[in-house]
Structure formats: structure tokens, C-alpha cells
Amino acid sequence: MITNSNSKSFFRTLAHVFLLFVPLILASPAKGYGYADPGTGAFLYQAAYAAFLGATFYLRKVLNRFWGKRK
């Protein structure tokens, strides 16, 4: 059962998380003068590899937390 105080705490946490990301999201992403051709197939390969690395990042965090708790 979600109490009123629990609910407030949940939304406060959510707001904190949102506020944490806002500056990153709004930080001028268009700035930059990169002009190298990103390629076609190589770009897709890079994107797939980047996605894999991104998943690894979170997996590593989970594992670190798990092993950290064991310690």
C-alpha cells in the first residue's frame, strides 16, 4: 500500500533524477564542427558496438554493486 509520505518521497526522487539529467540534455548538443564522413556500414557497426558497450556499462554497475555487497 502506497502511503502519502511514500508517494511524496517517490516523486521527490523522480524529480531529482529528472533535474540531474536536464542540464545534460539541454547542454548545447549542436555545438561541434565534426566533418569526418561517419561511413555507412561502419557507422552502423559502431552504433551496434556502442549499444553493446552501453549495456555493458550497466551490467558492470550491477555486478559491481553485487560484488560490493558481498564484500
Added chain:
Amino acid sequence: MIAQDIPAPVFRSFRDPSGSVIRLSGRILRAVRSEAVADLEAFLATHTARTAMDCGKMVASVRVPAPALAGADYVLEHEPIPFPSYPFEWSAEMLFAAGALTIELAHGALEEGFGLKDATPYNVLFRGGQPVFVDVLSFEQRHPLDRNWMAYAQFIQTFVLPLIANRAFGLPLGSVFSGSREGIDPEAMYRLAGPLRRLTPSFLSLVSLPKWMAGKADDAALYKPTPAMSAEQAHFIVKGLLTSCGNRLAAVKPGETGGDSSWSGYLAHKSLYTPGQLARKEAFVSEAMELCRPKKLLDVGANEGYFSRLAAMQGASVVAIDSDPVVAGAIWRMASKEQLDILPLVVDLTRPTPAIGWRNQECLGFLDRATTHFDMVLMLAVLHHMMVTERIPMEDLLALTAELTRNYALIEFVAPEDPMFQRIVRGRQKLYSHLTQQRFEAAAAPHFELVRSVRIDGLHRWLYLFRRRHAAN
């Protein structure tokens, strides 16, 4: 001030929208657009940039006042690199070294919030054997959530795939880069590889998968940046991409001993010289160095750099050219190991590198860079190869030698009676019967005055030290 007292720029680069390099009367200037100044100044203040400049890995750069230069408010002056060279003149060892430096700097910059926006060998020149990153505008501040490295494909195509093609198919780097500025794309490599090779791990990830995926990449929306979930994740991903590129490069590192060619180990195992004759030749060259004290020396047909090394050890800054990439690679390894000022280039003087690129001005031809650059030219046991193999007249070769040197030339004349001459003539002796020592001296006389000469005992070979005649004389 610069703009007011110097004539119009010789050439300005144009690819990077952040600014352009201008060659002006021997000075190298970089005009920077106002939008890029903040990033540039911030990058130059990083630990990565300052350390790299201090140890010579990045070109030294200072801001100079030049308010009217190329419409830019901000101008950097770079330390000139003594002899610019291009990837199509490099051995595999040099391309590898340039790639390793690129990744090293990209890693350092990433830790300080900067990204490398292009990753091409044209960002690197060589000072002697040391690679120097010269395009300081290639670094820009990264968006914290940017998880792409847009120069990934360029790095693979201009560093890794050419080295793989060189190793797997014997494709010379000269062919790769003189035909295309952007190296080799996965599609071209795919065509070169057989069905089984396409499935090997390195080809699968660098060649086959990108080739198969290429057809799916026509949608422009694919290139829309997709931010990472956090700055920490973006950093982790880009670092992983850079590490992957570094590992790909390391996997194709040229061997410590280099390859084998008809010219490798020539002086040690294949030449005519007895130890005594070689010592006599070495003594003549060494004495000539003492007498002439050249600051900039061109060694033509340098082979594995025996005499380039001798000249460098006596204080000369040496450009050593040979048409064989294997021996050029051997010189680079020797020069790097012994930290000698020798720049080895894969250049055939009978077919010198042409000027290429936009309006034939982006990359200067070898002769454009070399003419009167040197105060001494060494041509040891190479003249007869150019006369016989390429059928260049002796008079023309001596005229070109006189154009390349400002002061001295040390030339070994090999007569047609010499066994090595006989070997390359292959039955066409009649064509060369007129090439006597007297004829050689007469051909040299309009361009040079003789300083000293010696015959190598027991051989049909003479060493000549000439001083160039100047028009004013």
C-alpha cells in the same frame, strides 16, 4: 604583424570549417574561425595538449597577432616541420606510429572532455622518425552525452584497413593513399578478400559486417545523434570505442624485424664490398661529412640507412628515400630505436611523388619540397640503377642532383664493368658501353666542381665529392 608585410597566401586548407592552415613564405599559420576559438584555447590549456607539445608529440603552437589574415581574428603559428611527408610516402611502421599517436591523444583528450573530430593520417607529420600531431583544431569539446565517435570509420579506413591490406595482400600504402584520401573502405576490402577470409574475426567485424550493413544505412535518420543515458555512460562507450580502435591497430602492428624484400639486408649480404672496401667507402663519406657539415641531407636510394645513420650521427637532419617500403621501414625502426634525425620515405626519384589533391595543391610533389631544401645529396651506388632500370640519361640525373642540393653532392659512380652493373644490364651491354668514368666527370662538370674523389680499390667504382656551381659564380 603578418598580414601587412607578406604577399598573398600560397595555399590554404579548406576541409575543416573551424579554420584553415595557410602556408606563407615558409611560415605555417592557422586562421581560426571565431566560433572555434573557445574550444581551441580550452584544448591547448589541457594537460594532454601541454604534455604532448612539451615532448614533441604535438606541434608547438603560439598565437600571433594577425588581425587581417584570411578574415580571421585568431591566428596560431605552428613550429614548421622540417620536411612534410604524406601517408603515400610512409612505410607501414610509420602509418602504425601515426595511428598509435592519434589514439593516444584521443584517449587523453577524452579524459579532459574533448573529442577528436577527425582521425586521418593527414593530421600527422614526422619530425625525423617521430610522429607529430599537427592539426590542433581536430579537438573539440564533447557533448557530455555524446556516445558516438564520428571519426571511427575514418580511423578504421585510413589506419587499420590499409595496414591489413598491406599485410594480407601486399598492397603498398602508396597505392592506397595516392588513389584515395580516405584510405580503403570496407567494400573495397571485401572485394579483395576471398570467401573464407571474409569470415575471419578481424575481417568479419571490420570488413564483412560493415559491408553487409551498408545497404541498411541509407536512412538519414540513422545519423541523428542518440544521447547516452548519462555522461558517465557516454564516456565509457567512447573510451571503449577508442580502446577497440587501439586494439585493432595493435593487431596489425608491423613486426619488429620487418618483412623481406630483394633490397633488405643488401649491404650486409648481397653487395660486392669486402669489409675493407666498405671501410674505405665509409671513411670517404665520413670525411666528406666532416668537411661539408651538412645540416640537411638527402640520401637517395638509402637502402637500410647505413650511410643515413652515419650522416645523422654527424649532425645532419636526413631525409632517406628508397623505392622499397621494406627497407624504408627498417630505417624507421633503426632511427626510432637510436633516436636519430632520419626521415625515411618511400620515394622513387625516377618517379617522384606528384602533387595531388585539390588543384594539385593539397599535397606538394616530392620535388617541390626537395628542390634546394638540402645542402648535401648522397647518391651511393644508385645512379646506375636509375640509368639502367629506368633508362634516365646520366646528364639528366646529374642536373636533377644539382637542383636538389644547395651545396654538395656525394656520388658513387659505378662503371659498366662492375659485376652489379652487369647483373642489371641483362645482356644490353652495348647500350651502356659509353658510360666511362671520363664521361661521368664531363657530365658532372657543368653543375659541379670536384672537391675530391677516390677509386674503391679492387672495384670499378669511384666516389666523388662535388661542390655545386652557383649561377653567380
